[in-house]
Amino acid sequence: MRYHKIADETIRRLPIYLRGLLSLSEQNQANISSKDMADILGVNPWQIRKDFSYFGVFGTAGVGYNIKKLIKQIKKILKLDVVHKAALVGAGNLGLAILAYPDFGIYGFDIAAAFDTNPKKIGRKVKNITIEDVSNLSTLKKRKINLAIIAVSWDKAQQTADALVKAGIKGILNFSPCYIRVPKKVKVITIDIATDLARLPYYMPAS
Amino acid sequence: MRYHKIADETIRRLPIYLRGLLSLSEQNQANISSKDMADILGVNPWQIRKDFSYFGVFGTAGVGYNIKKLIKQIKKILKLDVVHKAALVGAGNLGLAILAYPDFGIYGFDIAAAFDTNPKKIGRKVKNITIEDVSNLSTLKKRKINLAIIAVSWDKAQQTADALVKAGIKGILNFSPCYIRVPKKVKVITIDIATDLARLPYYMPAS
């Protein structure tokens, strides 16, 4: 019996809506209709309305939705109304690219620490972050960091995750191409770039 | 009335299965049961069997599935039984990380060209690939490249896609955080790292 639970697929779409809304807000637009928003984001208007109806946002017929109000509402649901500090583990090619990625900020994320095992990298400073030895992971709890990004090679992913869980991390974004075992209370989202690419040929017309 | 079409969700899982199977194959294992495979990949055994049943792979009761046969079958369905040449557009942080990413090869992808607009980067050689000016995109058709990875900033993503479509590209893996308009015959898969991270706090227990 679920009471106020929002569908997972809706939750998956909310950050996309949020990104579009933030962009419109910067352009000082006040309202938007589900139809216009659908055009911008490439989805269906009724999908948007249905998603919003889950959490009782009321738009105005004939006008649309108030953008500022909507942003506030979505942020609250996604728990993005507070700043989340995140730790990056693995400062290789991918790790450094993530560190330089500009878009985490708009959702209220702050990558506050970075770790690696390579002595040559430890101590280096990238974007105001000093790369630390992974043995320092245990300090995360004290530093109020409860979110981590794993960008290490697949053979070290599980042990990294174990260390993170021990350090009190509650959510992991995993870029390693493997399944990671964690306690139920910890949420893992895995992004496997290669598997997404591997789906493409199936959908491509025969050349 | 669909005859042999495989469910999209199944297609999404096939590359994951394939990765696990390739790994097992390297260890010279001959057979595997759906249960053991489920343990490794973190999914349900009946899900695996159901997925396989769609394309009529027959395992052996009491033994499991023949790994080599299964690999061949999955590769064929995903059209990964031939090498696909891919082009990378955008040699920034993310682009270079993708270029260095080792796992595309196992699925039979070959990143055969890289492009950028920055004169300082053009001509540089990375991993045997010489970075070219984007004006060269039009040569892709001649070079038999029909697959591209977009890793440019969001404000140049649409124009990049337009150029790629004009150059005969049939499939695009898009890392830019925006919706891209393309003709129906072209397939786009978008990976938006930040939106995935943005889902995490919702699922994390209150600290």
Next chain:
DNA sequence: TCTCAATAGAGTTCACATTCACAAAGTATT
């Protein structure tokens, strides 16, 4: 004030996906 166009929100139906349960088919053991 009345009418009309635009648009939200709720309800319905349909399509797809997951889960489950079990018979059938194979292997191993005694």
Next chain:
DNA sequence: AATACTTTGTGAATGTGAACTCTATTGAGA
């Protein structure tokens, strides 16, 4: 050969999400 065990394949039940329709509400303009 008989029995116990393992594992597949699949039909049915259940759950979930998408697509579409319809009605009510609002704003604007005659």
